[in-house]
Amino acid sequence: MSEFFHHIFNTLSNGLLGYIIPFLFVLTIVVFFHELGHFLIARWAGVKVLTFSLGFGPELIGFNDRHNTRWKISAIPLGGYVKFFGDESEASTPSADALAKMTAEERADSFHHKTVGQRAAIVAAGPIANFILAVIIFAGMALYFGKPNTTPRVDAVQPDSVAAAAGFKDGDVIAAIDGRAIETFADMQRVVSVSAGSELNFLIKRDGAELTLKATPALKEVKDLFGNSHRIGVLGIQYNAKPDESRSVPVGFLESIKIGFEQVWFIIATTFKFIASLVAGAGSAGDVGGPIRIAQLSGQAASLGFQFVVQLCATLSVSIGLLNLFPVPLLDGGHLLFYGVEAARGRPLSERAQEMGFRIGLGLVLMLMVFATYNDILHLAGS
Structure with a gap:
């Protein structure tokens, strides 16, 4: 047991500075835009904003703007909040007594x-801001770097692989998967990697004709260049880029926006597919990561270059936006659930019911954080 904790300590110590700075950069950008969404729509709706905080706990530094909103950076940099006039807490829980005593003004x-x-609208604006940020980042990267020029071509089929059993042959070009157009080999890899155990329909172009092949990607554990293990779906096909296919192709503004939306939608669809696999018992709960895993990924992305940090920022922005929309009290989705019930009933839930809901939500969020952190520690121990 002592060797286990010694390994964890060494892993954290060796990469501490390399992890923390990129992690804080990524998380701060994502949280800032999330809270900015709440803030802007609240101001538009005429709500008085008391506090805009990056982080929780004691204030480290801050200032008041001309509307007397306190903008501050707090000591615990694992999130943030916007506190409105009438809120009893940072979670935007109301106090019936305080609300009843308010003047008309x-x-x-x-x-x-x-x-x-x-x-x-104010509550939904946070996650929506996260999605918009991700679209802008992905679109900006496509506009600046272009898009891959790789052809979704099969240059070799591994013996005894899923692709061999399905009937793939050298020279096949994959035109679509489950009706979704495939333009590059990277497009094909993204779809296949998240579809282990799920049968896919491949539209293939072969010798001027089209045919359909069915294949179920096999689950395989692979390691990236940092030694991190990933469980992904594989077919067993190989692609060898030609010299003219190794360069990126420039894209226009409208196409870059389209790419941005496609990337965001892919992350959302992949997330729901992962959740469905967990519910069905086919996925691995060990793939659920928390702050430590994000910090590690941030450091690794930083070692590859700034563009990879920005890309991680976009991916995390989508994930946080989507997570906040889950109908769990305490999260934005929980508030939206309460508002939906209020709209249907014509009156809000009782203060007691809302308080119980927030307590349950807090318990669920804390359990998820503990579980994710436990997975992170096990992941570090195995790295």
């Missing part, structure tokens, strides 16, 4: 006295 500034639609 105060009610005009209070978040909890806005219409259901306005409150829902």
